[in-house]
Amino acid sequence: MRTFFYFVLFMIIAVGVIFLAAVLGARGAWYFAWLVGTAMIVLISAAGGALLDTQEEHAIERAAAERDRS
Amino acid sequence: MMINGTVVTLSRIQFASTALYHFLFVPLTLGLSFLLAAIETVYVTTGKPIYKDMARFWGKLLMINFALGVATGLTMEFQFGTNWSFYSGFVGDIFGAPLAIEGLMAFFMESTFIGLMMFGWERLSRGQHLAVTWLVAFGSNLSALWILVANSFMQNPHGAAFDPLTMRMQLTSFQQLIFNPDAQSKFVHTSVAGYVTAAIFVAGVSAYYMLRNRHVELAKRSFRMAALFGVLATIAVITLGDALGFVDARVQPTKLAAMEAVWQSEPAPMPFNLIAFPSQARRENLGAVRVPYLLSLLVTHSLSGTVPGADALERRAVQQIESGIPAVQALKVLARDPGNAAALAEFNAHRKDLGYGFLVQRYAPDLNDVTPAQIDRAARDIMPPVAAVFWSFRVMVALGLLMLAYFVIAVLYTLRNKIHRKSWLLKMSVWMIPVPFIANEAGWLVAELGRQPWTVFDVLPTWMSASTHSVAYMAFSLIGFLVLYTVFIAVEMYLMVRAIKLGPAAHGDPGGPRSPPRPALAPRVAPAAPYGGKLEG
Numbered sequence: 279m280r281t282f283f284y285f286v287l288f289m290i291i292a293v294g295v296i297f298l299a300a301v302l303g304a305r306g307a308w309y310f311a312w313l314v315g316t317a318m319i320v321l322i323s324a325a326g327g328a329l330l331d332t333q334e335e336h337a338i339e340r341a342a343a344e345r346d347r348s
Numbered sequence: 349m350m351i352n353g354t355v356v357t358l359s360r361i362q363f364a365s366t367a368l369y370h371f372l373f374v375p376l377t378l379g380l381s382f383l384l385a386a387i388e389t390v391y392v393t394t395g396k397p398i399y400k401d402m403a404r405f406w407g408k409l410l411m412i413n414f415a416l417g418v419a420t421g422l423t424m425e426f427q428f429g430t431n432w433s434f435y436s437g438f439v440g441d442i443f444g445a446p447l448a449i450e451g452l453m454a455f456f457m458e459s460t461f462i463g464l465m466m467f468g469w470e471r472l473s474r475g476q477h478l479a480v481t482w483l484v485a486f487g488s489n490l491s492a493l494w495i496l497v498a499n500s501f502m503q504n505p506h507g508a509a510f511d512p513l514t515m516r517m518q519l520t521s522f523q524q525l526i527f528n529p530d531a532q533s534k535f536v537h538t539s540v541a542g543y544v545t546a547a548i549f550v551a552g553v554s555a556y557y558m559l560r561n562r563h564v565e566l567a568k569r570s571f572r573m574a575a576l577f578g579v580l581a582t583i584a585v586i587t588l589g590d591a592l593g594f595v596d597a598r599v600q601p602t603k604l605a606a607m608e609a610v611w612q613s614e615p616a617p618m619p620f621n622l623i624a625f626p627s628q629a630r631r632e633n634l635g636a637v638r639v640p641y642l643l644s645l646l647v648t649h650s651l652s653g654t655v656p657g658a659d660a661l662e663r664r665a666v667q668q669i670e671s672g673i674p675a676v677q678a679l680k681v682l683a684r685d686p687g688n689a690a691a692l693a694e695f696n697a698h699r700k701d702l703g704y705g706f707l708v709q710r711y712a713p714d715l716n717d718v719t720p721a722q723i724d725r726a727a728r729d730i731m732p733p734v735a736a737v738f739w740s741f742r743v744m745v746a747l748g749l750l751m752l753a754y755f756v757i758a759v760l761y762t763l764r765n766k767i768h769r770k771s772w773l774l775k776m777s778v779w780m781i782p783v784p785f786i787a788n789e790a791g792w793l794v795a796e797l798g799r800q801p802w803t804v805f806d807v808l809p810t811w812m813s814a815s816t817h818s819v820a821y822m823a824f825s826l827i828g829f830l831v832l833y834t835v836f837i838a839v840e841m842y843l844m845v846r847a848i849k850l851g852p853a854a855h856g857d858p859g860g861p862r863s864p865p866r867p868a869l870a871p872r873v874a875p876a877a878p879y880g881g882k883l884e885g
Binding site: 305306307308309311312315316318319320321322323324325326327328329330331333334337 | 532
């Protein structure tokens with residue numbers, strides 16, 4: 279049931295985004311670009327933070343493996 | 349009634365100085381709120397407590413900046429009424445709506461959610477708090493949107509028409525006001541310039557911690573996120589600046605001529621004045637260094653495009669002034685006799701040049717006796733202060749390119765996870781902190797000085813927009829504002845430096861003091877585990 283509610287919620291958001299894109303795309307292309315661009319900048323920045331965690335975890339694993347070998 | 353020229357100048361200095369002070373705070377809020385949203389998004393998706401500490405720390409700095417931004421912004425809205433009363437009466441019907449919506453956004457949406465964001469860490473679930481942080485980011489940027497919609501009406505009046513019976517501008521289309529091309533490109537350019545400002549600020553403060561070997565894990569992550577945020581935002585801000593220039597080329601040719609110091613029209617392809625010392629009196633550039641073909645390419649995106657020079661624009665202004673004089677004369681008749689059909693027909697025939705009729709009234713209060721010399725003098729007024737606009741534009745662009753170069757280097761090293769070992773880059777990052785603030789101020793000077801001699805471009809000249817105060821009143825209030833705002837800046841600097849020196853440890857980092865939750869308001873989220881080696885949540 280919970281999954282169904284999430285499905286409905288995300289469908290509403292998706293339809294809202296399509297509507298917004300259609301309206302803003304025609305009348306306010308720069309506003310639309312701002313929405314899309316801001317989301318992209320925020321998500322790439324967030325992904326960069328998560329990537330750093332992964333890099334550090336791999337570095338720790340590599341250091342541990344080298345210690346084991348030696 | 350003629351307004352004293354000194355009063356107009358003092359009113360302009362007062363508004364410009366308060367706007368420049370205010371604009372030191374605004375861009376940081378615009379950008380830091382979204383950077384904070386990015387940090388908290390990582391916290392909610394990964395559950396790693398270090399990101400919560402990052403969000404709390406940068407959130408505190410955002411709060412300090414936000415509070416002073418609101419305090420400095422309040423007085424500006426009052427100045428429209430106190431110092432620019434003719435302007436407010438003339439365009440208040442249009443200008444008032446976006447300002448009112450901005451007030452609602454800033455003081456209801458943004459302020460409410462920023463309170464929840466700051467004090468809701470122990471009271472809201474992770475998801476709820478993240479939603480609040482995103483709403484703060486959208487609230488602050490939407491608040492800026494409405495100010496820029498209002499400002500863009502002044503740059504490129506869309507969606508309004510002058511009514512000769514009410515003697516003021518009236519709104520004809522709210523949609524045209526919001527979707528004004530100048531509003532769109534200016535909002536996106538300004539908002540994203542705020543992202544760049546926040547990215548440099550966060551990178552610089554993080555570099556300071558890494559140089560001192562304090563909070564290194566937190567600083568490395570903050571730096572990484574800020575560098576990626578900043579490089580994308582800087583690319584965007586440069587692209588959007590080009591778009592804004594493209595819009596200005598069509599709607600504000602005098603601003604463009606001033607930005608590029610083009611005194612004489614030339615055939616395509618036009619050269620670009622890389623460096624020049626424009627002389628307003630002599631209508632020429634001294635010691636110009638020119639790059640062939642570049643101006644046509646930059647401004648029109650073609651080798652066959654041209655930019656009208658001041659000479660052509662002034663010649664056109666003479667014709668517009670000659671057409672605007674009958675419009676003002678008809679308006680005076682309509683003021684006495686609103687039913688005069690002949691005066692209304694005369695006004696409608698010349699209404700598009702009404703502003704130019706006002707422009708010459710500065711030199712010829714009685715338009716029945718206007719001389720060609722007075723018309724020529726008014727026509728020369730259409731050029732903004734060229735040297736100031738020219739150099740402000742170059743400072744903004746040069747600093748924008750410097751920031752792009754900085755972010756590209758910063759991204760290269762942070763993606764290799766070597767940034768904490770590059771002390772030269774860390775030191776450079778600290779020194780870069782003032783750069784976006786200077787670029788923002790320079791950009792604002794280009795926009796506002798370039799609009800002169802108009803408060804509403806082509807419609808209402810600045811000389812007749814001010815209130816009829818005394819010089820003493822204006823001088824006294826100007827000194828008061830400068831002192832007060834300088835105190836605000838000092839308070840901001842003190843609080844920021846103090847919070848940065850205290851560091852995130854004081855806000856929830858392991859080892860720092862953490863106040864226990866109040867029993868009645870126990871947190872719903874499990875207490876964060878200290879992060880160490882693997883930083884797991």
